[in-house]
Amino acid sequence: xxxxxxxxxxxxxxxxxTFAKGRVDSDIPSEEVEYALSxxxxxxxxxxxxxxxxxxxxEGKPVQLKESWGYVMQSRKDEYNSEIPLTxxxxxxxxxxAYGELTAIPKxxxxxxxxxxxxxxxxxxxxxxxxxxxxxxxxVRKQIIKDIVKAAEPYDGVQIDFELIPARDRKNFITFLSxxxxxxxxxxxFTVCVPARxxxxxxxxxxxxxxxxxxxxxxIMAYDESWSGSKPGPIASxxxxxRVMEYAQKTIPERKLIMGLPFYGRTWASETTAGAWxxxxxxxxxxxxxxxxxxxxxxxPTFKYTAQVEVTGYFNDTWSxxxxxxxxxxxxxxxxxFWRIGQEDPEFWKxxxxxx
Numbered sequence: 205x206x207x208x209x210x211x212x213x214x215x216x217x218x219x220x221x222t223f224a225k226g227r228v229d230s231d232i233p234s235e236e237v238e239y240a241l242s243x244x245x246x247x248x249x250x251x252x253x254x255x256x257x258x259x260x261x262x263e264g265k266p267v268q269l270k271e272s273w274g275y276v277m278q279s280r281k282d283e284y285n286s287e288i289p290l291t292x293x294x295x296x297x298x299x300x301x302a303y304g305e306l307t308a309i310p311k312x313x314x315x316x317x318x319x320x321x322x323x324x325x326x327x328x329x330x331x332x333x334x335x336x337x338x339x340x341x342x343x344v345r346k347q348i349i350k351d352i353v354k355a356a357e358p359y360d361g362v363q364i365d366f367e368l369i370p371a372r373d374r375k376n377f378i379t380f381l382s383x384x385x386x387x388x389x390x391x392x393x394f395t396v397c398v399p400a401r402x403x404x405x406x407x408x409x410x411x412x413x414x415x416x417x418x419x420x421x422x423x424i425m426a427y428d429e430s431w432s433g434s435k436p437g438p439i440a441s442x443x444x445x446x447r448v449m450e451y452a453q454k455t456i457p458e459r460k461l462i463m464g465l466p467f468y469g470r471t472w473a474s475e476t477t478a479g480a481w482x483x484x485x486x487x488x489x490x491x492x493x494x495x496x497x498x499x500x501x502x503x504x505p506t507f508k509y510t511a512q513v514e515v516t517g518y519f520n521d522t523w524s525x526x527x528x529x530x531x532x533x534x535x536x537x538x539x540x541x542f543w544r545i546g547q548e549d550p551e552f553w554k555x556x557x558x559x560x
Contacts, residue, residue, distance in 0.1 A: 260523040266557045267529040273423070273462055273541030275325070278310040283546030286318030289556045293317045294363055296544070297325040298355060304337055304344030306351040312358035321360040323393060326352055331368045338369070338376040349384050361393025363423070374409045378418075385418040395421040395462075400428070402447045404455075412455040419460060423541055424452050426528075427466035436472040436516040440465065445528055449535060462539045463532045467547035469519025477511060522552045529555075 273292040276284045284293070298309040312322060328334045336342050356362045364384070369377050385394050396419045398410040416422050426448045430437030438444075445463075452461055481489070490498075493509040500506070525548070532540060538559075542548065 259521050262522045262526055262551070262555055264526075264530075266555045267526065267533055267540075268538070268557050268559045269540055270538035270559055271462065271540070272556060272558060273464075273539070275542070275544035276315065277544065277546070278308075278314070280546050281315050284315070286316050286320070288545065288553055289558050290317075290320045291558060292321045292323060292541075294323045294325050294541075295359075297327045297365065298352075300326070300328045300333060300337055300348060302333065304342070304348055306348060306355055309355045321393065323361040323363045323395065324352075324356050324359040325363045325365055328366045329368060331370045334366055334369045334377075335373050338373045338380050340376070345380065345383075349380075349387050352384060353387050356388065356392055359392070361395060361420070362388060363395040363397065365397040367397070367399065369409050371407060371409060374407060374411075377409065378411075378414055381415060381418045393420050395419055395423055397423045397425055397464075400424060400426045400448045402444075402451050412452065416456045416460050421460050421462050421539070422452075422456050423462045423464055424448065424456075425464045425543070427464065427543065430470065430518065432470065432472075436470075436518065438518045439468065439470060439520065440528060442527055442531055446531060449532060449537070453535065453537075458536070461537060462541045463537055464541045464543060465525055465528050466543055467520055467525065467549075467552075468543070469517060471515050471517040474514040474516075475511065477513075520549075522549045522555065525549075525552055526555055 269289075269291075271291045272289055273294060274284075274288065274290045275294045275296050277296045293315070295310045295312070295315060299307050301307045306326070310324065312324075315322065328337055337344060337348055339345070352362060362384070364381065366377065381396060388394055396415050398412060398415060401408070401410065401412065404411065412422065426445050427440045429440050429444045449463060452463070490507055490509070493511060495507050495509050498505050498507050525542075529540060
């Protein structure tokens with residue numbers, strides 16, 4: 205499909221940067237940030253439009269889950285309701301600031317999770333900050349552990365979601381998890397998010413087996429097979445997820461394993477037009493696009509042209525998410541989690557059953 209770049213590329217850029225939390229490898233730059241204005245906001249304004257396409261209709265039996273985990277963002281908690289079949293709600297998220305302080309702590313009293321457990325998610329969103337927090341020599345590690353434990357008092361548990369850890373802090377991360385587990389005590393649930401793996405990497409920052417020693421649950425973020433900077437492709441294909449699952453089952457005890465699934469989608473454009481330019485580059489693109497006029501606005505030259513791009517999108521509907529659920533269910537996995545509440549096709553929840 206071809207569209208005018210003036211609007212569509214802006215929409216594409218927002219959509220690409222809005223959704224995902226997890227990623228395949230920690231060396232991929234962290235670009236996935238929730239903005240105040242998201243693609244969801246834009247799409248919601250045009251919900252009255254009738255689609256020309258049709259989607260596959262789900263069929264078969266519902267998925268039976270012993271544990272169903274879902275992420276709720278504190279800025280979008282209105283997208284959640286306690287009728288959604290979840291056993292565990294991950295409240296996203298407390299953050300660590302540049303001074304090594306725990307900030308933006310979600311108020312447990314602000315969300316009604318019904319009979320579900322509620323877990324405080326803690327994030328650290330830069331490699332330099334992660335190093336500062338994890339390395340004991342900086343003197344903030346003990347205090348941040350104390351702060352996390354205190355913030356978790358009204359919660360059923362804590363989940364650590366540190367996705368940008370420098371390679372040399374591998375051991376520091378493992379001992380951090382060990383220290384936090386000990387300080388938190390056994391009365392609280394302790395879970396850790398890890399990126400998707402199909403094998404143990406050399407000097408792996410997220411060694412599944414070691415992390416599982418200190419965790420009640422290990423949440424495998426089995427998504428971002430394709431990401432904003434990759435070639436267009438599925439967020440989580442069935443074949444790729446099968447390989448991730450098979451490795452996880454070899455390294456994590458069944459009782460601790462949660463397979464994560466994506467609700468979100470992405471788009472990619474065939475041409476990127478935004479950017480900073482050399483003088484020669486600006487002249488080149490103007491020539492290529494047959495710009496006929498340059499005007500001067502307060503003595504600064506400016507130009508406009510219209511371009512067309514081809515946009516490719518991959519997303520998840522009830523059908524696709526169910527295929528992943530059934531893949532895991534057939535392999536004996538009864539604990540699954542979803543990133544994130546609000547992004548899903550609402551029909552999906554009709555296909556989930558909670559079992560004891």
